[in-house]
Amino acid sequence: MSDGRDLDFDEEILRPVLESGASLCQLVSHEWERVDGALITAALRMNRTFYKWSGALRLQRWNNTTSQFDVVDEMMPVELMEWFRELEESSLLLMEDGHLLLDPNNADRAFIIWWLREMARIPKHQQKCLVFGSVHPTVPVELDKEMPLLHLSLPRRETLGIIFDHVVSESNLQPHQIEKNEALLDAALGLTIMEARLAFGKAIAVRQRLTSTEIDFIIGEKERIIRQSGVLEYFHPKTGWDDVGGLGPLKRWLKNRGRAFSSHAKAFGLEPPRGALLLGVPGCGKSLTAKAVAGLWRFPLLRFDLGRVFGGIVGESEANMRKALEVAEAISPCILWIDEIEKGMAGSQGSGSLDSGVTARVMGTFLTWMQEKQDPVFVFATSNNISQLPPEMLRKGRFDEIFFVDLPAQKTREEILRIHLEKKERADLADVFDLEALARASPGFSGAELEEAVKDALFQAFDAGRELEQQDIASSLEATYPLSKTMRENILEMRKWAKFRARLASDDATETLPEITEEVPRLATERRNLFVKEGQHTNEG
Known part of the structure; x- marks a missing residue:
């Protein structure tokens, strides 16, 4: 069955547990063939008889001569464990799908737990071990200290x-x-x-x-x-490095780190890069950079939706997190892209009273994995709201570097307009239009807003039955109320924070945000502070 095909699992995980004298453990995997193979190999090595129980076929014994299972008895779980306790034979017993037996709706759950505790008390000299099989970790609090948890990783x-x-x-x-x-x-x-x-x-x-x-x-x-799975999404990036305007220091840093995944870098003494966190203004190229770097490095890009990790069933959230990280490790080298990471972290800094601490535990698992992971999984996270990130996320060791992505300066806005005209098969017009004038007319605009202005201009030209003109783009820019006005205070605060705590993603000098000469539109949910004078702003420093 196994033929040494899972040597790492046998040598590093299973064998130490069995030879330590453990009489109870839980083995987590969906792959019943590999589980059977690993346990049959262990039983042969230790000169033990291997038994397997399943809800469908009940108790079976592995026949080494015929290399198949022979039916032994029709025992049910409690009767089975009572039989195993009295068995005078060095043996391993696998109980398949044990998680179903520990379901809160199972009327016999308490009896199952009591008998599992009895299994944990079998003396070492009897050389018996019950392996509790499960597709996800299911260790009741009563067995937390007595049932070692073993994971069979995805196949190599x-x-x-x-x-x-x-x-x-x-x-x-x-x-x-x-x-x-x-x-x-x-x-x-x-x-x-x-x-x-x-x-x-x-x-x-x-x-x-x-x-x-x-x-x-x-x-x-x-x-x-x-x-x-609903948690991970496999991307085929079609974005090239030339699709990202500006961000020179960030691009150079990523190109440099990409070489560190090679065998030559390892021989040189370099560790694989851990990841990068991009903070900044929405629509300024953070997510676009994630797609571009996947194409540059020729790595698979996995988008990880932290918000979908959380499930309503007890233990489901933790299982979703473990499964997602296991897939990323199996596919490595790869890029694990977490867009707007702060949304998944929401609640991780609270008391945990609202969700019994599930958010904090799941995020703790993720942060620990980031710190200790050995596989070449590059975590590329983006965030639009620094204040919602826990402090431990921002410390060194989680990410190799934290970059701040600001609004594009004039020269970069000009480059971005050219990129989007070329993407719309208008490279000839990009050479004719006065892009410098358009860039000057759009201070405080994000890359996403410039892209939308080009798209809107194309609609205008199409509706008029003619080719795109520079004035169409100028009109679209004039009609746009940029985020830099509605989020002016937030952007100033982000800039102040990033000045001392992050690395700037762009070489461009920071532009002063446009002054607001009219009253800023407010949402119905926004409350005006009567004791703050309107138009009074923090210095940009």
Whole structure:
């Protein structure tokens, strides 16, 4: 079953627990074949009999001669554990889908817990261990100190190669229709063996071959599977480095760090970069940079929606977080992109009374992972609101660098307008229009607002039945009320904070925000402080 295919798990995780004399542990995995293989290998090595219980087939014993399971008895869980306690035989017993037995709605839950505690008290000299199988961690508080938790990580390239061989052997493909290589196997990283088997099988069914040309098909299947989780989304960046205007220091820093993932960098003594946090004004290129750097480094880009981590079922949020991080590690090297990270962190600094501390625990797990991760997963986080981030997120060690992305200065605005005209197949007009004049007419505009102005101008020209003119863009800019006016105080505060705590993402000198000569429109929910004089602003320093 195993044939040494999960040596790291056996040597580093399973073997120490079993040889320590533990008589109870929980093994978390969806992959029943790998679980069976690992435990059969351990039982053979330790000269123990291997038993497995499932809700469908009840108690079975592994037959080393026939390499299959033989049915033993129809016992139910409590009766099974009573039998195992009295068994006079060195053995391992796997109880599949144990999480179902500990469901709060299970009438026998208390009896299950009582008997599991009895399992934990089996003397070491009896050489017996009950392995409580589960698809997600389910350790009741009564067993928190007595049930070690073991995780079987997602399969690596070698294990996926075994699945590849098995799928091919069951097909009718000819040798010229088969090409096994690292790139094809790496395309399946992040999948369980069941998912990989299905992806390889579908490629054969649709393409009638399994070669390097099926890499895109396998990645497409992986995208679909990852998207089903609802937490991660696999991106195919089409954004190039030239699509990002300005941000010279940030671009240089990212290009420099990209080289540090190579084997030469490792031999030189460099550690893989941990990540970068981009703070700043909305619409100024933070998310665009994440997509561009994925293309530059040629890394998979996983968008991680922290808001979707939280679920209503007890333990679901923690399980979602662990699963997302496990997928990122399996796919590595990759970029884990967390857009507007402050939204996922909301509540992590509170007392936890509203959600029993779930938010704080989940975020604590994430921060610890960021600090201790060994796999080359580059965390690229963006934030529009510094005040909502916990202090521990901003300290060194979590991210390699914190950048502040400010509003584009005039020269950068000119560059951004050119980029968007060229993207709309108007490169000739970009050479004719006075982009410098348009940039001067748009102080305080974000990159997103400049893009929308170009789009709006195109609508005007199309409606008039003619080609785009410079005046169309000028009219759109004039009709736009930029965020720098509605968020003037916030931007000034961000600039003040970033001056001492972050690295500037741009070489451009900071431009003074336009003065507000008219009353700023207020939302119905905004309350005016009667003791603050309107138009009184903080110095920009």
